[in-house]
Amino acid sequence: MEQVIKFPNIDLSEVKGILIDLDNTLYHYDGCHLRAIKECYYHYKKHFDSTISFDDFADFYRRKRDIVTKRLSPAGACRSRLFTFQEMFEELNLNNNWQLAAEYDTIYWDSIIENMIIVRDALVFLEECKKLKIDVCVVSDMTANIQIRKLQKLGVGNYIKYLVTSEEVGAEKPDSRMFKTALKKLKLKPQEVIMIGDSESKDIKGAESLGIEAYKIFVKNT
Ligand SMILES: [Mg+2]
Incomplete structure (x- = not known):
């Protein structure tokens, strides 16, 4: 038990x-994570796709996070949000995908750290x-x-x-x-x-x- x-x-x-x-x-990580992903979502919605729903964005993120985790586990980089965003932006064919990945990684972690x-x-x-x-x-x-x-x-x-x-x-x-x-x-x-x-x-x-x-x-x- x-x-x-x-x-x-x-x-x-x-x-x-x-x-x-x-x-x-x-x-409490879970609440902080939700707020951080929402911040990334608002940023993405404003700059790239005004019609995407939060659920779709969050699912997309989750799917790519799982791929990165599986590929790199147990290396520390398997937790990388930067690689997760990079995978997302590559799939979306966005120019500057790797620079955007770094930007969203910063948005994500700054939000977590600010709210914890x-x-x-x-x-x-x-x-x-x-x-x-x-x-x-x-x-x-x-x-x-x-x-x-x-x-x-x-x-x-x-x-x-x-x-x-x-x-x-x-x-x-x-x-x-x-x-x-x-x-x-x-x-x-x-x-x-x-x-x-x-x-x-x-x-x-x-x-x-x-x-x-x-x-x-x-x-x-x-
Ligand atoms: Mg724990």
Whole structure:
């Protein structure tokens, strides 16, 4: 049975290090994504196709995202929005498709980063870890640059000792290399840390395969 926990209920008494996911754990990605895609849509509608519906644009984006993910997984670039937009604009036969791709990639990520808000319980939890001198390592499937911008925007830079991204490791969760890299940076053993994340298949299964106790987090939508 799937068990979920809230941040205040995580027991830190025997814990020397924390591994923690970023997206949909420290902030609500899904809502931010929807707003970001809408911004890209409005931009596209204004400049290229005034008749296209948001659903059609979003479906087109999703289809191309899946293609890019499949082609490049598990390389960090499999998460690339830039390549997703590039595929879209190539199919649409737009001039300057690759320059537009960079422009839309910027619109997308600037929107995400502008609208993201730290989950209150997560912030309190990270403050508590700092007080208890428990080192925290973020373990995330994404390119490093974007995740660094997100963590800085969330204002948690001082609470996070290390960052492990799939771009750096060349593998994605639940691959054990992601968790082993985090343990190596923290200089800790699996029994000395816990993993916290929202994804059963990635965060929880991945950590548990190495004997790391894992908590599936439930964060309230604010
Ligand atoms: Mg997540």
